[in-house]
Amino acid sequence: MSFIESIDQFIINKTSNKVVQRWYVYTVLIVLYLFRVLLKGSHPLITYFLFIYLVHGFILWATPKSTKMPNPFSDDYEEEEAEFREAPDIDFGSGPFVRNMPEILFWLFCMKCTLIAFVLTFVPFLDIPAYTPILVVYFITMLIFTVFKLIEHSKKYNYNPFRSKKDKKFYSN
Known part of the structure; x- marks a missing residue:
């Protein structure tokens, strides 16, 4: 195990049960x-x-870890989809929702x-001039496309990454 991996593991061990505090620290960091x-x-x-990478991490967090379904963002999605047409109903309700990236690893990634x-941002030669409005419009367009693609994928394969077993018990009463 390398030095950086051991630091990562130390941070994960110390903060594993402090979910709210972790995200407060991240909020302060992103605001700064x-x-x-x-x-x-x-x-x-x-x-x-940075925000492209954060969206990528969110995609990994929001999608289930399953070999039974195609990746919605791969180039050969249509070809993979044809292979999986026999069993499009994958039941995630019978077991826990296993993510591609667990929440604590998503936080660490962020x-x-x-x-x-x-x-x-402290390195001056990395301040490459760019027309910011184009970057903002392109990012928002990409974000909207990504969200719609994730929603379509979650409806097709019958999973909801934002509800847990606890929520189902709460809403069923």
């Missing part, structure tokens, strides 16, 4: 990052790539990406 970038008016590409981006 945005405050620095907006106040300085620099590093639009680093910010753009923390690492944001910390790296924060450090990169």
Whole structure:
């Protein structure tokens, strides 16, 4: 195990039962990052790539870990979909919802990406000029497309990443 992996494991062990506190720390970090970038008016590409990575992490967190269904974002989705047409109803209600990336690893992924981006904002030659409105419009368009694709995939394969077994028990009463 490398030094960085051991640090990751130490952080996971110390924060595994402190879900709310973890996300508070991340919220403070992302607010500090945005405050620095907006106040300085620099590093639009680093910010753009940071949010692309955060969307990628969200996709991994929101999709189930299953070999029985195709990846909705792969290039050969239509070919894979043809292979899986025999059994499109995969029942995630009978067992726990296993994610591609567990919540604590999603948090760690977000923390690492944001910390790296924060450090990169101190490097002046990485402040590459870009027309920010185009980046914002492109990011929002990509985000909307991604969300609709995830919703379509979750409806087709009958899973909801935002409800747990506890919620089902609560709503059934």
